[in-house]
Amino acid sequence: MSTASPRDKPIGVFDSGMGGLTVMRALMERLPHESFVYLGDTARLPYGSKSADVVTRYAVQCARALTAHDIKLLVVACNTASSTALPALTQTLAPTPVIGVIEPGAEAAIAAAPSGRIAVIATEGTVRGGAYSRAILARNPAARVTQQACPLFVALAEEGMTTGPIPELVAKQYLDAMLGEAKPECLVLGCTHFPALKETIARVAGPNVVLVDSAATTAKSVERLLGEKNIARESGTPEPPRFLATDAPERFARVGEIFLGRKIAGDSVELVDLQNL
Ligand code: DGL
16 A cells, blocks of 8 residues: 555556557646656557447556556546546546546537537547537537547557648548538547647648647646645656556657657656456
8 A cells, every 4th residue: 555645646647559648748738746657558559440348448457557556546548438438437446536538628629619610530439429529519509519530640640640741631531521511610639649630630621720639628627626636746846757558668659759749768668468457
């Protein structure tokens, strides 16, 4: 049993891979005194094309692995896992608080689209589950929400192919018809990997569409929750971030830097096995 004060415990963050490091980046910027431990389920990415049952089982295993690090709060950075597994995760981790990216993303979308015309782009799983639509409509029942799955964006981001003719062509293929019909005022980047393609998506969407990235809003919600639970660490130097990956830790360190925006030391990434959790 740990004797650390609850305030000094780390915040756990997980994603199906490295994309969730964009959320971790926003968290580290907003909460500079907090320590973090991040798990990327790199062996089993993508979650976006898997069934809700499988995603829930994987997500619960990720959460269990992080509880072994004595976390004080869990951030589900993966949109697909947030949209399907949040109730199971909340139950598994109770009383440790759990927060996903859907509610903060919906909040940011409402703020960015006074007309209520909102488009959400995400993985197939997130679109199928409809969690963004529900969260947006719960806040503004008059909103008109359009959803579009963009699975190839995940592969492009993982390859570091985020600008140029190929991503632009893919973005046009996915978005042109939807943008023309729905005329959204804002486009929610409802997947961890999509902020990496922001420049390309913005060019295809045009200047009248605001892009909403839930990372910053999630960091704000985490700050609020830490305050409510009285577990915020408000001063002092945090522990260096720790990283866990279920496959290829050296690739995680190399490619992860693109998403995190800072250096990841190769030896700071630990290989973990979640099968028996
Ligand atoms: N992390 C996933 C999400 O945000 C994207 C990658 C995947 O499909 O696993 O939905």
